[in-house]
Amino acid sequence: MISAKTMAEPLFNRLALLGIGLIGSSIARVARERGDLARTIVANARTQATLDRVMELGIADECEIDPARAVQGADCVIFCAPVGAYAALAEAIGPHLAPGAIVSDVGSTKQSVIRDIGPHLPEGVHFVPAHPMAGTEFSGPDAGFAGLFKGRWCLLTPVPGTDQDAISRMRTFWERCGAMVSVMDAAHHDRVVAIVSHLPHLIAFTICGTADDLADETRQEVLQFAASGFRDFTRIAASDPTMWRDVFLNNREALLEMLARFTEDAQAMARAVRWGDAAYIEDKVLRGRKIRQALIDINQA
Amino acid sequence: MISAKTMAEPLFNRLALLGIGLIGSSIARVARERGDLARTIVANARTQATLDRVMELGIADECEIDPARAVQGADCVIFCAPVGAYAALAEAIGPHLAPGAIVSDVGSTKQSVIRDIGPHLPEGVHFVPAHPMAGTEFSGPDAGFAGLFKGRWCLLTPVPGTDQDAISRMRTFWERCGAMVSVMDAAHHDRVVAIVSHLPHLIAFTICGTADDLADETRQEVLQFAASGFRDFTRIAASDPTMWRDVFLNNREALLEMLARFTEDAQAMARAVRWGDAAYIEDKVLRGRKIRQALIDINQA
Ligand SMILES: NC(=O)c1ccc[n+]([C@@H]2O[C@H](COP(=O)([O-])OP(=O)(O)OC[C@H]3O[C@@H](n4cnc5c(N)ncnc54)[C@H](OP(=O)(O)O)[C@@H]3O)[C@@H](O)[C@H]2O)c1
Ligand SMILES: NC(=O)c1ccc[n+]([C@@H]2O[C@H](COP(=O)([O-])OP(=O)(O)OC[C@H]3O[C@@H](n4cnc5c(N)ncnc54)[C@H](OP(=O)(O)O)[C@@H]3O)[C@@H](O)[C@H]2O)c1
Known part of the structure; x- marks a missing residue:
């Protein structure tokens, strides 16, 4: 140029x-x-x-x-x-x-x-x-x-x-x-990236391990039949170990806070699934949709 | 044709x-x-x-x-x-x-x-x-x-x-x-899809809610600065509420089992982050990479 x-x-x-x-x-x-x-x-x-x-x-x-x-x-x-x-x-x-x-x-x-x-x-x-x-x-x-x-x-x-x-x-x-x-502000930055980037990566790394720990016959099929959800997670999980180790260790507080919040929310979802609380589940899925729509609206999707 | x-x-x-x-x-x-x-x-x-x-x-x-x-x-x-x-x-x-x-x-x-x-x-x-x-x-x-x-x-x-x-x-x-x-076998199918599809969707819906619950100023920036991790999750989360409500409620046992396994693994990761266990974290990231590579190798990526 x-x-x-x-x-x-x-x-x-x-x-x-x-x-x-x-x-x-x-x-x-x-x-x-x-x-x-x-x-x-x-x-x-x-x-x-x-x-x-x-x-x-x-x-x-x-x-x-x-x-x-x-x-x-x-x-x-x-x-x-x-x-x-x-x-x-x-x-x-x-x-x-x-x-x-x-x-x-x-x-x-x-x-x-x-x-x-x-x-x-x-x-x-x-x-x-x-x-x-x-x-x-x-x-x-x-x-x-x-x-x-x-x-x-x-x-x-x-x-x-x-x-x-x-x-x-x-x-x-x-x-x-x-x-x-x-x-x-740096502290504010660290909280925002903890939820938009670091926690999603931690989750993606974790679920790959969870799948890899399954009994042999299931593990084979996890790979064979990897559906869109899991496949997308593995793409996120394919990142550099040194970089991510350093990121997690250097944004410890914010990451642990976001993980704790997420875990509470996942437990609430588990409870809704266990007890058949259809309205709760639908509400959460709808929220996901709304956030996706908001991202599309501001051109970040 | x-x-x-x-x-x-x-x-x-x-x-x-x-x-x-x-x-x-x-x-x-x-x-x-x-x-x-x-x-x-x-x-x-x-x-x-x-x-x-x-x-x-x-x-x-x-x-x-x-x-x-x-x-x-x-x-x-x-x-x-x-x-x-x-x-x-x-x-x-x-x-x-x-x-x-x-x-x-x-x-x-x-x-x-x-x-x-x-x-x-x-x-x-x-x-x-x-x-x-x-x-x-x-x-x-x-x-x-x-x-x-x-x-x-x-x-x-x-x-x-x-x-x-x-x-x-x-x-x-x-x-x-x-x-x-x-x-x-149907029971085997339900376990496989619980980990490759249903749990990833449950996680994606959940993290959207977790982000949406953050204090107002952070929430705005979650949308504004949505990095690849979160953005990918919202795409998964943009699905139909009725379909997913029905899926969760009709694969309850397998989904709850996979969620419980995942939660244990996430807690172990949290512990490693809290105590600075660098080797543990690196090992988990490497596993994610390997699984990604295996998917690429069998053409499912
Ligand atoms: N990757 C992403 O998605 C992303 C996005 C935004 C920000 N970042 C940040 O950008 C930075 C770099 O990431 P990257 O993805 O570009 O990493 P990368 O591709 O792995 O490259 C890292 C570079 O740093 C060098 N390096 C590694 N350890 C070093 C050390 N102890 N002393 C001096 N140099 C060293 C490496 O040298 P050798 O090749 O000789 O080992 C290499 O040139 C990280 O801080 C990361 O948090 C990454
Ligand atoms: N979407 C996926 O990614 C995916 C992948 C694999 C398998 N599946 C499975 O495929 C099936 C359909 O999913 P989809 O994505 O095609 O759903 P969809 O686009 O929402 O379409 C659902 C269809 O079912 C009809 N329907 C809804 N409730 C009904 C009821 N109570 N009685 C009779 N018909 C009813 C709807 O009719 P109206 O339009 O009149 O409401 C609509 O024609 C689900 O069982 C799902 O688990 C979905």
């Missing part, structure tokens, strides 16, 4: 991506394609194999296995690794950040990220936590694509007092990635 | 469909299209409005609001109404069934169907319960389409001693509809 390249100045001079899997490589791809996000893209990963692959794919200008070196001279650093790796990464890069740099991330949890990254950032560095609500069940640098964020939300959760200019640059960054941006 | 029409004799002379919504109208459509399922298609529904619509759509040869008249002279009768309506329908049609007729159904539960229909059938009428494992979240005669059963399983659950010729005709019927057919 030459037009974009000539239209606007790059937002950043040097963009360092710490982790370059599904999300990081999608950012790198859209940055490459548009040209107005950063002049130079530096990729960092845990393994050299990933960086070699990134060079083959040609989606970054430089690769650097040492995170401290990767962030040197960068005016924007985005954490794109599993959230459980953030604390150690932040500690490693803290002393090497350029003055005035913006540090951001893409983690699925936000209070933990503020807790883990915040303390390691020197004075004069601006921290704008972010969560692009876009993804697939695939991972690694091959899984990314430039259109991943298009039309999806990206939530920014800066702590009070954060530099307004840094926030508005990250807003522009994500808008140029094709996302719609909303700013909210 | 003229070729099909000239290729094989119609399997039945007069096919009566008791209920003509998503499933019934899909059968009618494929029967129309192929010509080798039945010479005459008779549609019955609860309301005249539905039958008027069926005539407009031109998917049946005759419409008859009285089920007793609808089955007269039919050599095949298929129940396509919600399973909760089967007992009364069976009682109404029993005395009017033609000798030697085959009675079948498409209900999502099978032990209850045998319990509700069986006793009303006269000597010499053959009963072959069936469950086509295909559907969408839509209902009514407009929702059907001829390709619905293509490549999907149809499970037959005849009781021991059922006429083999009747079973093999129903097998041919569903194969001509495009389905793959498997014969199994």
